[in-house]
Amino acid sequence: MKKYAFELLKPEFASTVQPGDILVAGTNFGCGSSREQAATVLSGNGVRCIIAKSFARIFFRNAFNSGILLITCDGIRDVCEGGDMVTVNLDTHQVQANGHSFSFGAIPENLLQIVENGGLIEDTKKRVAAGLHPSPCQKLDETARRKKGFTMAEKLLRNNAGVDAIKPGDIVITHPDMFMIHDIYTPYLLDTLQKMGVEKIADPDKVTIIFDHCMPTAVAKNDSAHYDAGLALSDKYGITKLHVGEGICHSIMHEMRCAKPGEVATATDSHTITYGGAGNFCSGIGTAEMAAALATGELWFKVPEAIKIVLNGHLPDGVLSKDVILKILGDIKADGGQYKSLEFTGPAAHEMSMLARFTVSNMALEAGAKCGLFEADEKTAAYYDMPLSEIDWVCVDEDAHYEKVLTYNVNELEPQLSCPQGVDNVHPISEVVGTPIDEVYLGSCTNGNLEDLAIAARYMKGKHVPDDMRFIVVPATNKVYKDAIRLGYIRIFVEAGAVISHPCCGLCCGMPYGLMYDDERILSTANRNFIGRQGTKKTLSYLCSPAVAAVTALTGRVADPRDFATEDV
Amino acid sequence: MSTFVETMLGAPAGQPARITPDLVVVNDGICHTAVEMAGMVRSPAKVRVIFDHDVPTGQPEAARAFGEIRRFAKSNGMRFIQAQGVGYQYLLEQEVRPGMIVVQGGSHASIYGSVGALGINVSATELARVLEHDYYNAIVPETVTVRVEGTLPAGTTMMDAAMVFLSDNPCLAGKSVEFSAPTLDAHQKAVLCSMACETGAFCAAVTDTEGRDVTLDLSQVVPMVTTMPCPSRDVQKDAVRQPKEVLQGMKLQAGQIGGYTGGTIEDLRLAASLIEGKTLARGFRLTIAPATSADYLKALDEGLIERFIDFGAQISAVGDHSVVTQGAGVIGKGEKLLTTGLYTYAGCMGVEDSEVYTGSVPSVMAAAVTGQV
Structure with missing residues (x-):
């Protein structure tokens, strides 16, 4: 595969690059190359160091884990060209070329060791073989934790890593308080752990395995292998927190109060970011990283820049937190939060319920964000049954440095739709109303919670969808399902003409729970409408709030919930 | 004295009869191709077009079929039914009355005989002919x-x-x-x-x-099972049925209640009564598919669905899940499934190198607890 590196940009690259060469690049290097292969083809060609003005988020992790040293440095690109000699001094944090010298941020010893050992898998293998001496977890004490002047991401990371001084771009070693593995990655994770020679993981009690993407088993040639591997992981490594077909991992994680405010969590899924709604620093990682993190108990993060998002006013009736995040996504676009911490504050943020906050954090990912954080307040404390005084340090400091501040007055907000074919193609409902819709999907870790079902039920009670409308409801978890049965929501949906599927990721992740054909339109409460995700390449996919979903299902055309009455349920 | 079928068709055995149905049923099972063959529909008021198999659609092709039969129903002014569950059960409960003649493509049209109606299974070609002419000869x-x-x-x-x-x-x-x-x-x-x-x-x-x-x-x-998995759907009618004891002790990975048969409220009540105080075997996947929305609502009211959820079952959408190549409840390579459904041919519930056996509700629920037949 390595001969194809930069094939389209620089065809001669693979034949001319020499082992040990340093690449010097511009901004957002590695963008669009989220696969691990983008980094492995470079390391396969002997590239050991890349210096760029900035790096794409996923590539940054993958490259280090493939044994490539990445240095973020602003000026060097302008003072050298191909073939020049560049010197990197790791002791003095300096890069030099053609008589110019630039400094770069700290890179922890552990990370250099990963590079030195040729990548994460090899590094972990060596550490395991040498008897593995995990670094101690030393969180900050109460006084240090409460020090002001930091963004929430900085606070959460410095607390966990036990580092007093911290700034964006620094790399810190955390000891995550919670790890979650879902069934998409169970076979690969098991395989990687074996390759690393891991016989025992650092702390099985901090790990949860959830079968939700491939359970119920629905893709015959794959899913049973994921099921078997999940059980094998549980058996081999003594992981007793196992949820088989009980609902969507992220919804279960907050429902079980697993990822707590003030803590750091990680999981093998991009929407791990959801728990940010509770003021938890959480971000998704790949298989190799999860394997290493399980073995060592450690995980490195680059401290992100932060954007403060102030939400003023009160949400009008029929306008929900989903509309808020869709509006933001439409404004800042899919890359507007690239490796940033989006930090939500303001009266409308505090007015949101916990479930409404999880919706916002969940979708912050679609702007490329590293995390989407809400301040811990009374609602957070009540939801997690924790004293507020334990978690109220997770808040926005007036004197913290934010790269940008965005202010919204939600009084004026109208319902928003993400339109085909991209999450950031957002339009206010007034521009989309009346569009015929063939299928409506109510569910997902974004909007499949009890509150979401309640909102839809209020619009649908006693009414019926057109006889050719496919209306599919998938409660997020078994608990949501059972509560919705008891509260009568499920009956309302069935009487309205819905089909109910068992709690799982379902159609949201493109699994076969209502896939569509060419030119058909689906409107869903999920978080992604990428091309082909819910059917063929020509299926048109829209994203919206549960209120819009309900009234659209009733009329067969995109409808505005503000034009509809609700019933008590 | 005339037999039932002689009375219904108005001619003695061995004689030709013109069959004019009271109800004609088209669904998304194998007979949905009839809609491509039928040039016109003579008596649209008699026709029910039902989407009840691939629910919710397990592949884009199923959505195409949905669109096709929906357009057919709409353009001919016929009633289109979906999200109601298994069409046979739905019609049996809602529409079929003694003395009616129902023509449908599917081997279970005979279910209407349980209330004194004549249900006839026809091929897609014959079904198209019935749609066009309002009768056919047999x-x-x-x-x-x-x-x-x-x-x-x-x-x-x-x-x-x-x-x-x-x-x-x-x-x-x-x-x-x-x-x-x-x-x-x-x-x-x-x-x-x-x-x-x-x-x-x-x-x-x-x-x-x-x-x-x-x-x-x-x-x-005695408890029975359909044993020898058959190589293809064409020879399903030759499947071998034997006492369950011939498979005694065989390890299973999955079970299904439903799949056309087994999902009615009576079956769900029976299934729920068999798990009292028991737990699902580790590594065994149990799918429960209520037959119709009416059955599902009854089961909700009686607390059965909650009991199944607590037991660890996966509740499938209502519908006819006797053939699922892609969708909830499929099995993978080398796996074995015991279902109350009807088909055992290779690939009917997943990949071709898996095995499907059929049995009664108590047989499936016993397997769910023990992980074996």
Whole structure:
């Protein structure tokens, strides 16, 4: 595969690059190359160091884990060209070329060791073989934790890593308080752990395995292998927190109060970011990283820049937190939060319920964000049954440095739709109303919670969808399902003409729970409408709030919930 | 004295008859191709177009079929039904009355015989002809009369009895099967009639016939399974039914309640009664698919769905899940499934190198607890 590196940009690259060469690049290097292969083809060609003005988020992790040293440095690109000699001094944090010298941020010893050992898998293998001496977890004490002047991401990371001084771009070693593995990655994770020679993981009690993407088993040639591997992981490594077909991992994680405010969590899924709604620093990682993190108990993060998002006013009736995040996504676009911490504050943020906050954090990912954080307040404390005084340090400091501040007055907000074919193609409902819709999907870790079902039920009670409308409801978890049965929501949906599927990721992740054909339109409460995700390449996919979903299902055309009455349920 | 089928068709056995149905049913099963063949529809008010198999659609192709039969229904002004569950059960409960003739593409049209209606299974080509002309011609079949006696032993169901009947009477192809079964309840009659044409009988019905060409002694019924998985759907009618003990101890990875049969409220009640105080075997996946929305709502009200959820079952959407190549409940390479559904041919519930066996509700629920037959 390595001969194809930069094939389209620089065809001669693979034949001319020499082992040990340093690449010097511009901004957002590695963008669009989220696969691990983008980094492995470079390391396969002997590239050991890349210096760029900035790096794409996923590539940054993958490259280090493939044994490539990445240095973020602003000026060097302008003072050298191909073939020049560049010197990197790791002791003095300096890069030099053609008589110019630039400094770069700290890179922890552990990370250099990963590079030195040729990548994460090899590094972990060596550490395991040498008897593995995990670094101690030393969180900050109460006084240090409460020090002001930091963004929430900085606070959460410095607390966990036990580092007093911290700034964006620094790399810190955390000891995550919670790890979650879902069934998409169970076979690969098991395989990687074996390759690393891991016989025992650092702390099985901090790990949860959830079968939700491939359970119920629905893709015959794959899913049973994921099921078997999940059980094998549980058996081999003594992981007793196992949820088989009980609902969507992220919804279960907050429902079980697993990822707590003030803590750091990680999981093998991009929407791990959801728990940010509770003021938890959480971000998704790949298989190799999860394997290493399980073995060592450690995980490195680059401290992100932060954007403060102030939400003023009160949400009008029929306008929900989903509309808020869709509006933001439409404004800042899919890359507007690239490796940033989006930090939500303001009266409308505090007015949101916990479930409404999880919706916002969940979708912050679609702007490329590293995390989407809400301040811990009374609602957070009540939801997690924790004293507020334990978690109220997770808040926005007036004197913290934010790269940008965005202010919204939600009084004026109208319902928003993400339109085909991209999450950031957002339009206010007034521009989309009346569009015929063939299928409506109510569910997902974004909007499949009890509150979401309640909102839809209020619009649908006693009414019926057109006889050719496919209306599919998938409660997020078994608990949501059972509560919705008891509260009568499920009956309302069935009487309205819905089909109910068992709690799982379902159609949201493109699994076969209502896939569509060419030119058909689906409107869903999920978080992604990428091309082909819910059917063929020509299926048109829209994203919206549960209120819009309900009234659209009733009329067969995109409808505005503000034009509809609700019933008590 | 005329037999049931002779009376319904107005001609003696062996004679041609013009069959003019009261109800014509098109669904997304194998007969949906009839909509491409039918140039026009003579009596749209008689036709029900039902989407009840691939629910929710497991592949884009199923959505294409949905669109096709929906357009067909709309352009001809016919009633389109979806999200109601298995069409047979839905129509049996909602529309079919004694004395009606129902023409449908599917081997379980005989279920309507349980309420004294004549349900006839036709090919897609014939179905298209019926849509166009409002009738078709057939030779009135010979009748086999069956006397149903005795009571079922504990642990067995009408599903087992029906399998015993099919196994003991291999030569039913083309016949009309008439049961005299005064002791059976409505659900048992439906199961018996629905299964009776699995080996190629023309139709079946429960009547008050006094004939007894054959006796089905319920007291002799044992738990049954369809054993030898068949290589293709074409030879499914030759599947072998044997006492369950021949598979005793065989390890299973999955079970299904539903799959056309097994998902009615009576079945769900029975299934729920068998898991009291028990736990799902580790590594065993249990899928429960209620037959119709009405059954599902009853099960909600009776707390059955919650009990199934707590047991660890996966609740599938209502519908006919007897063939699922992609969708909830499929099995993978080398896996074995025991289902109350009807098909056992290779690939009917997932990949081709998996094995599907059919059995009764108690057999599936026992497997869910033990992980084996």
